[in-house]
Each structure stands twice: as structure tokens, then as C-alpha cells.
Amino acid sequence: MNAEKIPDIIIGRLPVYLRALQSLANKGIQNTSSQELGEIVGISAAQIRKDISQFGEFGKQGTGYSIPFLVERLRDILKVDRGWEVIIIGMGDMGHALARYNGFTNRGFQISMIFDNDPQKIGQKAGDFEILDTAGIAEKIKQHKIKIAMLTVPAPAAQEMADQLVKAGIKAILNYAPTSLNVPDGVHVQYIDPVTHLQRMTYYLD
């Protein structure tokens, strides 16, 4: 299978399937069907079967999917069977909340360093981490071969910081600043902006 061949919209649904499957596995459930999975995630069974079949044969007609096997394959496909180190830049409320969030580790990620440029914050602790000076961020990214960053700086500072991150070798940015980022080909950006999600829903409200 080749990254070019699978539409990104399908890739985007795999983590949602994985999360639901792991939740079933945590309840001790061993098998599921595309129907059951579909009800959990709110996606049609046909779509789920089609998405998963892109990566080979998983389920057997009539017996459904083996959850441990499908979890292992999805973790392998999404490359979260390793523990990716992630850095956080921007130690405001959101940065602090992420530094203290305990939901990364068992899903393929671990925070390894956190940064801010405020002299009042540098050297302080957030969660288990000491806040480091962004002045030294490029060197630290290179030294630790970090590929993934979560960006929680104010919107006006986001593009300049993203440029620095990319130059230092970051390949994936999860951007919490409510602004679009320009990055070169081969660098991936995902956005977390609660307002865009709220606005997508108000369209349907009276």
C-alpha cells in the first residue's frame, strides 16, 4: 500500500475506527461487525467495510472483524505502534491542559518537551515538564529528531513559529492557533479550532 493511493479522507477516519475498537477491546470484547462499529462511530457499515478493505482482507463474511487483529493492523497502518515524541510550543491555558493530558501515551504519543518564550514561564513546571526557552527550540528538535509539534501560541505568532519548526525538521503540526498556516509540501498540518466546529453545527440549528 502506498500513501499516495489512499484518499486522505479515508486516512482521517481510521483513527476514529481505532479509538472505537480500542474502547470495545477495553471492555473485553473480541469481535465486532461493520454494523456495530458503524453505530458507535456514526458512519455507515458499507463505508467502514470499504475504508478498511483498502488495506487488505480483514473480516470474514458472517463472522465480522477480530478486534485485536484489526487494532494491531490499524496501529501499524497509522504508525502509532511506536511512541512518537511530541513537543508543545506555547504554555498558555491550552498548552498547560495538553501538557497535563494523560490520553496521549497509550495511543502512540508522548510529550517530550514543552516551550514558551516568556521569561516568567521559562523554567517553571507544567505537568511533569519544565518549560524550555523557544530560543533553543531548533537545536532541541534536531538533537532529539522530533517530527511532531503541537502549536498553542497566539494566532499572530503562529506562522513565524511554524516556519522555525519546519526549518528544524518538524513534519507534522497540530495547530491550535485560530489561523491557517502555510507549510511546504511534505509537512502536514491539522487544525483544532473549536469555533469552526461550532459554526459547522449552527448551520443546522434554528
Added chain:
Amino acid sequence: MNAEKIPDIIIGRLPVYLRALQSLANKGIQNTSSQELGEIVGISAAQIRKDISQFGEFGKQGTGYSIPFLVERLRDILKVDRGWEVIIIGMGDMGHALARYNGFTNRGFQISMIFDNDPQKIGQKAGDFEILDTAGIAEKIKQHKIKIAMLTVPAPAAQEMADQLVKAGIKAILNYAPTSLNVPDGVHVQYIDPVTHLQRMTYYLD
């Protein structure tokens, strides 16, 4: 125009266009093109023209879009030209970060009440708000005719709280708990789970 007729994937892109247009407007820029907008948001100019044309004629061939006009129309289409009241349930780190976030107001939303079920937290302040007891949440939702909730409770508590919210009249839930929610038709759910976004990107990394 009818909600049934426009695919949800298009609705989902409109808030991103709106954010970019408002950012241009804040710089005093009056006109833009689908090309310029496309470069900002990372979506093709053709896709943008097609999406926007679903809602009528906006741009003129050669002169592009009037930003103030398009902003006004998008705010009208997405119904964010009113100030929606939003409640937050769950005053952990994420709930606190959202209660103190100042990016809602000028984009169509205002936090109106915040809730937790922890006696240690009830009555305390978060941002400008006093934390209220979830025991009284249904009554408060009905009284203030609240339609939108942000759910930042732990995953195991999310479905039960969502059921309560829906029963009280909530029509849109922004779910920060890393779990899928089952809601009846006519209730909308959007998910914010940083791990799914990270996993979507690691697929492409070496």
C-alpha cells in the same frame, strides 16, 4: 437554500473560509480571489469557487470577492450573526482553558454557564464564571433555552451526560471526551480529539 441540499463536507469548509476572510478583513483588505483564499486555507481555488457558488453568486469574474460582503453572507449562512450561548460541562484542565478562551465572542458564541459535579469545584470560579452543579443542569438549559454544549468530562461519563443534555434540549455538542457519542437524529456532534489528528498525520511520516 435547504440544509438537506448542501453536503455537510461543504458546510464544514465554510467556517475555515470565514476565518481566513475575517483575518484578511482585520488587515484592512477589501477584496480577495479564490486563488488567494485557496493559498491561505490550503484548498484549491476551483473547490472554493464551487463551494461558495452553492449559496448564490458572490464574486465577479476578474474582480474576485468583496470580503465584507462574503463575510456577512457566510456569517448569515452559518447563523453566527447572532451570539449563541454555549455551556461547558466538566471543569478539568480543558474546561478551564475553554472558560478562559477569549476567541469565541467575536465569532458568534459566548460562554454563558459552566458546570461540574465535583463538590470541591462547585461554587469556585473559572475565568469569569462560577462553576455550577450539574445536578441542576437540565433546568438551567431549559430556562435559558441553551442549544449548544461543550463536553469536557472524562470519557466514561460522556454518554450519560450527553443523554441528559439532549433530553434537556441541547441540539449541538462539541465533544472533547475521546469517545464516540450516540445522539438522536436532529442533534449534532462534533469531536475534538487531538490524538485522532496526530494519528492522521503519522500515517504520512517515516
